[in-house]
Amino acid sequence: MEEREEKKDLGPDTGEKMENPGADETIDIESIMDEIRAEIKRKGYKEKEVRFEDINISYADDLNVDDLEFSMDVYKKQLLLLNIQKSVNTNKPLYADSRAGKLEIFFKKAFRKCARFYVEPLVSGQNEYNETNAMLLCQLYAAMKRVEELETKVDRLENMVEQLSGRPAETDNEGARQ
Amino acid sequence: MRILQLMPTLAYGDAVGNDALAIHRILNNRGYETKIYAEIIDKRIPREIADPVCRMETDGDDVIIYHMSTGSGLNAGFAKMKGRKVMIYHNITPSRFFKGYNPALEKLCRDGRYALQYLSDEVDYALADSEYNAGELRALKYKCPVDVMPILLSFEDYQREAYAGAVKEYRDGKTNVIFTGRIAPNKKQEDVINAFYHYQKYYNEESRLILLGSYFNMEAYYERLKDYAERLPVKNVVFTGHVSFEEMLCCYRAADLFLCMSEHEGFCVPLVEAMYFRIPIVAYDSSAIGYTLGGSGILLKDKNPLEAAGVMDRILKDEALRKQILAGQDKRLQDFGKERTERLFMEKIEGFLRNEGLLKDR
Numbered sequence: 001m002e003e004r005e006e007k008k009d010l011g012p013d014t015g016e017k018m019e020n021p022g023a024d025e026t027i028d029i030e031s032i033m034d035e036i037r038a039e040i041k042r043k044g045y046k047e048k049e050v051r052f053e054d055i056n057i058s059y060a061d062d063l064n065v066d067d068l069e070f071s072m073d074v075y076k077k078q079l080l081l082l083n084i085q086k087s088v089n090t091n092k093p094l095y096a097d098s099r100a101g102k103l104e105i106f107f108k109k110a111f112r113k114c115a116r117f118y119v120e121p122l123v124s125g126q127n128e129y130n131e132t133n134a135m136l137l138c139q140l141y142a143a144m145k146r147v148e149e150l151e152t153k154v155d156r157l158e159n160m161v162e163q164l165s166g167r168p169a170e171t172d173n174e175g176a177r178q
Numbered sequence: 179m180r181i182l183q184l185m186p187t188l189a190y191g192d193a194v195g196n197d198a199l200a201i202h203r204i205l206n207n208r209g210y211e212t213k214i215y216a217e218i219i220d221k222r223i224p225r226e227i228a229d230p231v232c233r234m235e236t237d238g239d240d241v242i243i244y245h246m247s248t249g250s251g252l253n254a255g256f257a258k259m260k261g262r263k264v265m266i267y268h269n270i271t272p273s274r275f276f277k278g279y280n281p282a283l284e285k286l287c288r289d290g291r292y293a294l295q296y297l298s299d300e301v302d303y304a305l306a307d308s309e310y311n312a313g314e315l316r317a318l319k320y321k322c323p324v325d326v327m328p329i330l331l332s333f334e335d336y337q338r339e340a341y342a343g344a345v346k347e348y349r350d351g352k353t354n355v356i357f358t359g360r361i362a363p364n365k366k367q368e369d370v371i372n373a374f375y376h377y378q379k380y381y382n383e384e385s386r387l388i389l390l391g392s393y394f395n396m397e398a399y400y401e402r403l404k405d406y407a408e409r410l411p412v413k414n415v416v417f418t419g420h421v422s423f424e425e426m427l428c429c430y431r432a433a434d435l436f437l438c439m440s441e442h443e444g445f446c447v448p449l450v451e452a453m454y455f456r457i458p459i460v461a462y463d464s465s466a467i468g469y470t471l472g473g474s475g476i477l478l479k480d481k482n483p484l485e486a487a488g489v490m491d492r493i494l495k496d497e498a499l500r501k502q503i504l505a506g507q508d509k510r511l512q513d514f515g516k517e518r519t520e521r522l523f524m525e526k527i528e529g530f531l532r533n534e535g536l537l538k539d540r
Contacts, residue, residue, distance in 0.1 A: 027502055029476055036488035045380050045484050048410060052368040055406045057278055057398050 072144070079141055086130040090116075090123050179239045179536050180211040181527070184259075186250035188216035188228050191423070193329055193447045194247050194268050195220070200330035201243065202227055204520050217252060236261045239536065246270070246297070247444075249289030257300040262534055264527075265304045267311050268329070269444025269466070270294060275364040279398045294318060303530045307445040308466035325526055329445050332516050333454050338427060348432035352414065353385040353494060356433035356457070358426075358448035359440065361393035361400045361417065368406055369439035369462070369481050375412040377487035382494075385414065390429045392420035430455040435490055438462065439481060446470050450514050453507040458493050458500055460486065472513060474506035 094112070096104040183202065189195040198214055205212040214228040231252065236242060240261035246253070247268040256263065273287035298320045305327040306312035315324045348354055355374055359365045367389055374387040393400035400417065407415045418429065436452035438461035449470045452459050459475030461467050468477060476489055493500050512518070531537040 026473075027476070027499070027506070032476075032489065032492060032499075033485060036485055036492065040484050040488060043380075045376070047482075047484055048372075048375060048379075050406070050409050052372070052402070052406050055402050055409065057402050 072148070075141065075144070079137055082134050082137060086127070086134045088123050088126050088130070090120060179241065179531075180213070181205050181241045181243065182212065182234065182236065182261075183214040183243045183245065184231065184234070184252065184256060185214070185216045185245035186248060186252050187218040188214055188220060188223060189218075190220035190222045193445070194245055196331070197266070197268075197329045198245055199223075199227070200332060200520075201523065204330075204523060208524065217250070231255075241531065241536065244301075246294065247290075249286035249291075249293065253290065253293030253297065257297060262303075262530075262536070263301045264530065265297065265301045266327070267294075267304055267306045267315055267444075269307070269311050269314070269442075271362070271364050271442055275362070275442065279363060280395055283395065302534070305526060308469040310466035310469055311444050323530075327523055327526055328514055328519055329447065330516075330519050330523065331447065331450060331514050335423065336427065336430075336451070336454060338424065348386070348388070348428065351384065353382055353435070354388055354429075354433045355385060355435050355437050355490065356388045356390060356429055356452075357437050357439075358390040358429075358451065359438075359446075360391045361389065361396050361403065362391075363396075363399050364442040365391075365440045366462075367403055367439075369483070370437050371403065371407050371410070371412060371415060373437060373439065373481075373483040373486035373490070374415070375407075375410045376483045377490045378412060378414075380484075380487060381491040383413075387412070387415045388418065388429050388433065389416065390418045390421065390426060393417065394420065430457065433457045434494060435460065437486070437490065438467065439486075440464060440467065443467055443470075449475070450511065453511040456504050456507070458503040459507065460489055460493065472510040474510040475503060 094105050094108045096102070096108075098104050183198050185194065185198060187195075188198060202212055202214055215231045215234040216228060217231050219228045219230065236259050238260050241264060242256065242259055242261050243264045243266060244252075244256045245266050245268060248270060270290040271287050273284045273291065276284040276287060294314075295318055298315075298318050301320065301322050303322050304312075304315050304320055304324045306315060306324060307327070307329045309326055312324050312326050355377070357365075357367065357370045359367075361367060370389070371387065374385070378385050389403075404417070418425070421429075430451065433452075433455070434457070436449070436457045436459045438446070438449065438459065440446065440462065441464045443465045445466050449459060449461065449467070453474070459471065461471060461475055461477055462481055463477040463479055471477060476493065478486055478489065493503065528537055
């Protein structure tokens with residue numbers, strides 16, 4: 001690979017005189033393309049048949065639900081967080097952005113009072129829904145814990161069967177009844 | 179009479195932000211009272227240059243220059259402002275490119291396009307970064323005069339020293355192909371990867387593709403590109419992510435060829451950067467690409483990856499062709515020179531002011 005000539009950073013701001021040999025000669029692109037096409041044909045070059053369209057779009061990890069692994073600890077932690085976050089509060093503190101601080105806060109309070117009739121029923125509805133959701137997920141947690149206990153019990157019983165019979169425990173009911 | 183600029187976000191280091199700051203400097207130097215207002219202002223920008231839009235007040239004599247580049251509540255707010263209204267249209271990416279990747283961005287672009295239509299009879303003068311952008315405004319039947327005014331660029335910063343160590347990392351004997359731009363579906367980095375794959379396979383195993391640009395908010399597309407590169411498989415594809423200005427300089431200084439397969443650009447500043455760094459350009463002919471190249475570089479009419487790979491190899495091996503391309507690019511670069519574009523901008527703005535009877539003797 002021959003060493004590339006060191007580039008001069010020519011530009012309109014440098015004041016350097018530009019070299020323009022052949023600047024006015026038009027490059028016969030069509031002729032070059034014809035030669036290239038002939039070369040491709042002669043040498044039998046083939047286009048690779050892997051298409052970009054066939055590559056699936058994969059989203060950020062947290063959106064790729066198929067890759068998620070369940071963790072009881074993470075679930076419990078999120079459940080605790082959910083119960084902290086579930087209530088929407090309409091009484092947020094008000095701050096002033098301008099120099100007329102007190103006047104601004106007065107007007108913001110007045111506006112909040114005026115909008116209350118519309119906003120509070122919406123927030124109340126949202127809070128009820130959040131409460132229902134949180135309770136449902138708590139019940140789901142309780143159910144998963146129960147499932148975990150039963151899985152532990154099943155494992156224990158399977159081991160006992162294996163030890164007593166001297167062969168691996170059958171997992172279907174038909175085998176167990178023999 | 180003041181000339182005020184307005185935009186949703188004044189970011190530091192992006193093309194639209196740089197354009198606004200350059201305009202501010204030009205107007206200031208010409209003695210106009212001027213300021214920039216934005217909803218979000220990068221904290222590196224001094225307060226005497228820009229203020230939050232909530233502090234903006236205008237009257238009938240003022241001229242408001244609005245940078246239109248995205249969906250924003252400001253689009254409608256701009257229409258209601260007092261004063262003469264000038265739009266600088268940088269283009270808004272069609273929302274279809276973001277479908278499946280980023281619903282929020284998809285909605286923002288769709289809303290921006292609605293606003294663009296809405297503003298067709300609310301604006302007194304429009305400047306477009308490219309013929310492509312101007313064409314869109316004319317197609318939307320903009321009632322005001324529409325002129326083309328390239329984005330203002332200054333290359334003083336590009337003369338800074340790059341990190342020598344980092345340049346060395348890329349100058350390891352491999353051929354470096356580069357594309358600069360946010361990792362975004364309209365820029366079609368998958369087609370760059372595909373063309374590069376065929377170049378590496380059939381012409382040059384010792385090659386590297388540098389995709390220079392942030393993938394923030396485009397993580398799904400970025401992951402898909404990585405999967406695609408692995409599936410091909412292609413070696414030595416570098417996704418730089420967001421990099422510092424000096425790291426960007428490293429990449430440009432180590433690059434042997436610039437490959438662009440974008441399907442939507444309003445101007446494409448990286449093409450001009452490639453010209454500045456004397457990197458031969460191969461680009462797919464779409465949207466504003468042809469205008470920005472202005473006959474220089476090599477424009478591909480279709481995206482056949484084998485043909486693109488063949489062109490890349492030809493340029494990299496044929497020194498005479500490479501020099502011819504660079505000569506054409508050097509010539510085109512002069513059209514974006516600081517003095518020329520600043521003079522053009524003032525001609526256009528002062529022409530507008532004169533027509534509106536706002537230009538007093540200076």
